[in-house]
Amino acid sequence: MGETIQSVERAAAILRLLASGPRQLGVAELARGLGLPKGTLHGILRTLVHVGFVEQDPATGKYRLGATLLHLGSSYLDVNELRTRSINWADALAGRSRESAWIGTLHEGHVLVIHHVFRPDDSMQTLQVGTYLPTHASALGKVLLAHDPYAEPAAPPLRPHTKHTVIDPGALEEELERVRTRGWAAEMEELVDGEVAIAAPIKDRRGVVVGAIGIRGAVERLATDGALHMEYVSYVRDAARAITRDLAR
Amino acid sequence: MPRPHYVAAIDQGTTSSRCILFDEGGNIISVAQREHRQIFPKPGWVEHDAEEIWQNVRAVMSEAVTGAGIEVGQVAALGITNQRETTVLWDRATGRPVCPAVVWQDTRTDALTKALGEHESLFREKAGLPLTTYFSGPKIRWLLDAYGLRERAERGEVLFGTMDSWLLWNLTGRHVTDVTNASRTMLMNIHTLAWDDELLDVLGVPRAMLPEIRPSAEVYGHTAEGVPVASALGDQQAALFGQTCFEPGETKSTYGSGSFLVMNTGHEPVASKHGLLTTVGYQIGDGPATYALEGAIAVAGSLVQWLRDNMGLISSAAEIETLAKTVDDNGGCYFVPAFSGLFAPHWRSDARGVIAGLTGFVTKGHVARAVLEATAWQTREVVDAMNADSGLDLTNLRADGGMTANNLLMQTLSDVLAVPVIRPMVSETTALGAAYAAGLSTGYWPDLDSLRANWHKAAEWQPAIDEAAREHEYRNWKKAVARTLDWVEQ
Numbered sequence: 184m185g186e187t188i189q190s191v192e193r194a195a196a197i198l199r200l201l202a203s204g205p206r207q208l209g210v211a212e213l214a215r216g217l218g219l220p221k222g223t224l225h226g227i228l229r230t231l232v233h234v235g236f237v238e239q240d241p242a243t244g245k246y247r248l249g250a251t252l253l254h255l256g257s258s259y260l261d262v263n264e265l266r267t268r269s270i271n272w273a274d275a276l277a278g279r280s281r282e283s284a285w286i287g288t289l290h291e292g293h294v295l296v297i298h299h300v301f302r303p304d305d306s307m308q309t310l311q312v313g314t315y316l317p318t319h320a321s322a323l324g325k326v327l328l329a330h331d332p333y334a335e336p337a338a339p340p341l342r343p344h345t346k347h348t349v350i351d352p353g354a355l356e357e358e359l360e361r362v363r364t365r366g367w368a369a370e371m372e373e374l375v376d377g378e379v380a381i382a383a384p385i386k387d388r389r390g391v392v393v394g395a396i397g398i399r400g401a402v403e404r405l406a407t408d409g410a411l412h413m414e415y416v417s418y419v420r421d422a423a424r425a426i427t428r429d430l431a432r
Numbered sequence: 433m434p435r436p437h438y439v440a441a442i443d444q445g446t447t448s449s450r451c452i453l454f455d456e457g458g459n460i461i462s463v464a465q466r467e468h469r470q471i472f473p474k475p476g477w478v479e480h481d482a483e484e485i486w487q488n489v490r491a492v493m494s495e496a497v498t499g500a501g502i503e504v505g506q507v508a509a510l511g512i513t514n515q516r517e518t519t520v521l522w523d524r525a526t527g528r529p530v531c532p533a534v535v536w537q538d539t540r541t542d543a544l545t546k547a548l549g550e551h552e553s554l555f556r557e558k559a560g561l562p563l564t565t566y567f568s569g570p571k572i573r574w575l576l577d578a579y580g581l582r583e584r585a586e587r588g589e590v591l592f593g594t595m596d597s598w599l600l601w602n603l604t605g606r607h608v609t610d611v612t613n614a615s616r617t618m619l620m621n622i623h624t625l626a627w628d629d630e631l632l633d634v635l636g637v638p639r640a641m642l643p644e645i646r647p648s649a650e651v652y653g654h655t656a657e658g659v660p661v662a663s664a665l666g667d668q669q670a671a672l673f674g675q676t677c678f679e680p681g682e683t684k685s686t687y688g689s690g691s692f693l694v695m696n697t698g699h700e701p702v703a704s705k706h707g708l709l710t711t712v713g714y715q716i717g718d719g720p721a722t723y724a725l726e727g728a729i730a731v732a733g734s735l736v737q738w739l740r741d742n743m744g745l746i747s748s749a750a751e752i753e754t755l756a757k758t759v760d761d762n763g764g765c766y767f768v769p770a771f772s773g774l775f776a777p778h779w780r781s782d783a784r785g786v787i788a789g790l791t792g793f794v795t796k797g798h799v800a801r802a803v804l805e806a807t808a809w810q811t812r813e814v815v816d817a818m819n820a821d822s823g824l825d826l827t828n829l830r831a832d833g834g835m836t837a838n839n840l841l842m843q844t845l846s847d848v849l850a851v852p853v854i855r856p857m858v859s860e861t862t863a864l865g866a867a868y869a870a871g872l873s874t875g876y877w878p879d880l881d882s883l884r885a886n887w888h889k890a891a892e893w894q895p896a897i898d899e900a901a902r903e904h905e906y907r908n909w910k911k912a913v914a915r916t917l918d919w920v921e922q
Contacts, residue, residue, distance in 0.1 A: 263839075301889050310891050
């Protein structure tokens with residue numbers, strides 16, 4: 184084991200002590216319990232309060248574990264919760280765009296489809312919830328890759344699905360940078376010939392991207408002259424923003 | 433270019449009043465909502481303040497119009513859908529309520545309905561309803577006695593109405609009700625669609641206090657701003673209409689805390705031999721009434737909440753699906769949530785809930801599966817009863833309500849019913865149904881076909897288990913149901 188950082192160890196000891204009982208503890212009690220001078224503790228406590236891991240009771244001045252810390256272990260958003268919170272907005276997106284609506288999350292390097300609304304034309308369609316899409320060749324995937332906190336590059340080799348699929352890692356990275364800058368992703372016949380897709384990020388209350396929502400449809404409808412109609416982009420971004428607002432509540 | 437017009441629907445529900453504006457495609461343009469107080473004076477009693485509800489309805493109507501950024505002149509029609517059976521009495525002269533509104537859930541008429549036991553078959557035959565505490569007739573009787581209002585009611589000074597009637601009175605100044613709401617009072621003859629002297633007599637309700645029964649869709653009058661008020665339907669009937677279940681056999685199921693299945697049975701009332709109730713589905717203008725069979729499941733989504741709040745197995749209702757998917761099947765476990773007895777088609781008040789088939793193998797994942805399957809099997813029991821009573825075969829189920837976000841439940845429903853389960857694009861089917869009926873009355877929509885054209889599938893689930901597996905599971909479910917019986921000693 185290499186060198187450890189003393190102040191991190193001391194912070195951990197403070198948290199353990201605060202977690203060891205139901206009582207709030209004052210600086211003097213903490214100092215006694217940890218065998219450390221009060222002055223040392225003050226700086227660490229101030230930092231822990233700043234990041235929300237510890238709270239100070241305004242009345243007594245004593246310390247307890249912070250709400251942020253309590254939610255740390257369970258802060259991921261359940262995909263079924265995400266579907267429940269998104270369902271009305273996804274319906275509205277499909278209704279306005281007259282195209283199928285999709286919501287995906289990142290799962291082991293792929294896009295897991297967690298919600299799918301049929302294109303409202305009463306044609307025969309099959310529910311695609313539970314299927315996977317390639318990250319580098321789908322609009323949903325590009326949004327998720329662009330905002331992946333682990334920033335792992337899509338696993339090369341990037342498999343071509345059509346002649347338009349981006350398979351050069353450098354080109355993909357440029358594309359992802361564009362997605363981050365403009366806030367939405369396009370997929371121009373990169374997964375299926377004749378199909379284009381648009382997607383935008385869904386964020387939770389911390390601003391972390393927890394999913395992507397988008398539409399998919401025929402190139403003749405969504406991009407008549409080879410360029411995407413921006414009204415569709417605004418439908419998708421409106422839906423993503425509405426869900427994001429909802430999740431912040 | 434003329435300004436676009438919209439149709440507004442008031443959805444006066446048990447906990448809140450909402451106003452939703454729809455466009456010609458049936459898309460939601462804006463929503464406004466206000467909750468009202470639930471008043472619990474004693475255990476089992478639930479009251480609303482009808483005046484508060486009317487003020488809320490006025491407020492949400494104007495908020496919905498403002499929220500859409502339109503003017504009230506762009507509202508082509510206004511429809512009403514409402515919590516059913518809740519009973520309001522008011523003073524004809526002042527227009528103000530004379531007592532609290534008694535809500536459908538209120539059980540204060542328990543003794544009264546028991547005392548009417550000798551007339552059970554009369555109510556079944558004429559009103560199409562079983563003797564339970566939900567319906568309005570006994571609530572009126574109770575209020576007349578408790579508040580000493582009988583003489584004034586006989587002189588027509590005190591008026592009765594369900595929520596549709598109360599809102600129509602305030603909106604148009606007329607004392608009318610729609611036929612679907614009237615079919616929940618125990619006072620209307622379901623065959624003649626008129627107040628029935630024999631039923632009035634048995635319940636002791638004076639005819640002078642009753643509203644005029646009108647079709648579900650016609651122009652009843654106009655609001656102060658000149659908007660035609662053009663439909664009224666009970667909430668479950670409105671959902672049937674919003675799901676465009678216009679043909680006999682077409683069935684909708686709404687999954688909330690409980691669940692309501694309603695099947696269109698055509699122009700003749702079907703008397704149930706299997707514990708369902710007969711009700712009016714809708715009546716458009718001068719056309720014939722369309723009847724329906726209704727079956728209620730008391731505990732559906734509320735069982736998921738129970739798992740969350742009482743057992744702490746999940747932290748949100750949606751997580752039930754995540755937990756259930758940690759296993760591939762129910763592990764031999766069955767959960768019959770007969771928390772307050774078994775309802776349709778069993779009607780056994782002595783039953784209580786059971787988790788059956790427990791072994792050392794069963795995990796919380798299996799219990800979560802069993803919880804979801806419980807809603808599916810209860811639906812199957814009601815559907816079987818509907819098929820037997822109507823002689824029609826369910827060909828698909830149109831599902832709406834909050835639980836339709838649960839894909840595993842929707843798949844399980846399709847598996848146990850052996851028919852496709854369809855989720856429509858607009859989940860607000862109740863408000864949509866009221867809007868559709870109002871728009872039909874005023875010519876905003878020309879005919880039923882134009883409404884059907886608005887209906888789109890958002891998702892569809894196909895049966896994915898074979899008949900042998902289905903029958904095996906159903907047999908086990910029935911065994912579990914049998915184990916709930918005879919628990920409460922009467």
